[in-house]
Amino acid sequence: MNPVTLLLVLTSVAAFWLQLAGFVAVSRATRSYASEQLSGDSKRARHTILPAWRPLLVGKCYVLAFAAAAATAAAASLIACHAIGAWGAWAWADAAALVGVADAALVPAVVAQDAVTVRAFRRAVALPLLALVIQLGPWAGRYFSSTESSRVAASAVLVVAGGLAPLAASLLILTGRVPSRVRLRSRTHRAAFVLHAVLAFGFALSLGLRLVDAPREAPACGAAAVAVAVAELLLTALIPVAARKTLVADTKYWRGLGKHNRDSELGRATTERRLPAKWTLSLGTWTSFRRSRDLALRPRAEMNLNVASTKLQSIVEEASRKKSLINSDRLKVVEGAVLGAGASATVFRGSYRDQDVAVKAFRPVELCDEDVEKIGREIGIVAGLRHRNVVYLHGLCVRPPAVCAVYEFCDHDLSVEIRDRISDKTWTAEAQWRCTIDVLSGIAYAHAKGVWHRDVKLENFLVADCGTVKLSDFGESVRRPTSGGLDDDSEDESDDDADDVKDVLASLRRETAKTLKRQVYGAPDRVRENVVGTADYLAPELIAAAAHDERVDVYAAGVVLRCVHAGDDRPWPAAYGNFDIFAAVQRGERPSLEGVGSSATKLVESAWRGDT
16 A cells, blocks of 8 residues: 555544544543642642533534444455545545644634633534535535546635634634734633634645646655645644634633733723722722731632533623623723622723723622622623613623623712702702602613612612713612513603603503512522512512512612602601611601692602502
């Protein structure tokens, strides 16, 4: 048998087995680790691969095992029977090279997507597989065509489809022309893309040297063609090595680790002095400023491995599917513009596509599975709400370890609006009733969509530049089955159809009444310190951590309207603590209605009674 034939066949078979051994080792690096295991072992932390990759890598090992066994059996049979010649060996080598290019494209095809999920794996497998099926046509035309012209034409098509097209795809990502999460300055993150480009170029070069060869003639560039083909096949054995480097770098990306993840920043922001801790938000790291010589707040700038591997991937995939995932390169945070801070997030002022936005950034140090699931639930709820009295969600921006929800910008909340307009004597009865309509319309619309807010308060109503009051902060919300009701009037910017407060309140009551016919939401047992909502606005059933429905929003809306019409932002006496308020509500007491007009008093008392 011709030595060249033997070399090509054996090299391709050996490459399959080497790939299998390599990917078995890579798949073993995807095991889950507890945070303390990684923090105590820097080497393990540097070489860990996101467990979310395990299904793809294990499946790849099974496919490679089958392919290696089948190739070995076929090669042994052909060699033993002397049934393969030089032309057949080249056909074998080209087929193995095409499989190698498709194999090398698998990991880059996932990394180029927004998330590491089973859906992403399916798309990543489908693309190279479809390309391979298409390439089999010109491959068969080259090696089984009876005429020279058709053979040369098929060879030219194969050079383009099997070599130049995959090469162009990799170069578009490596040059940043196609947006992806690849850190272009990171050699390890680019490793799989570079190898894929090299293999695609090698195939195009190898076949180009033999473009006009005939079945029974020696190759025109014999030695060069053999050398390039053998090198191409041997390079496929490096696919697991390049894949491992890229996957380790990708894991660092999702956890916010590594110097290259600090290069691109989501703007910069610092908090005001009134906040307990001063934070700087960047895409790659969270740092803190020293508050004194002896006291420094230094959170670990990384995301938990298991959180990054499961819940985070799910919400990114869902946001991508709904086309609400925002490219972090287009989002900037204004220096020093902190709008507020809560227990788990800080709200910054930013800009997105040349318009002001509010960036709600969740603190990665404190994120666990439950927190990420809560973020995903909030994003999912708000994304489905489109109403002039509900704050608009632009989308979700994820640049680990920062996870941000991007909302329309509103300059201040309702409590500030009341104080400012009282001070300049513009808080008239007309302004109060227009505010009342906006408050009730926002809550009624949410209830019509099957959403219970559960944290209705003055601070969660934002005021837009045009003066419209909008319901915001759905972090404690839950979704119930939609029962119909109000239509979405987000396209209607006028107030003409909403001037009758009684009609709006009647709609709100109807939605509440429909809920009573369904099974109410059963609140889990919890201690009073962990009650959902804000103490001043809690309904009795929330204080008791009992089963409740959307009437808790109606009760809280009554407290908000009491503040609107009384002209203050403190419904209970300043001397009352949380437990004092809880005890008073349980005794049947309600905030004072002093200074509230008779019509507004009836409205507020109706909300507190939960009339239907």
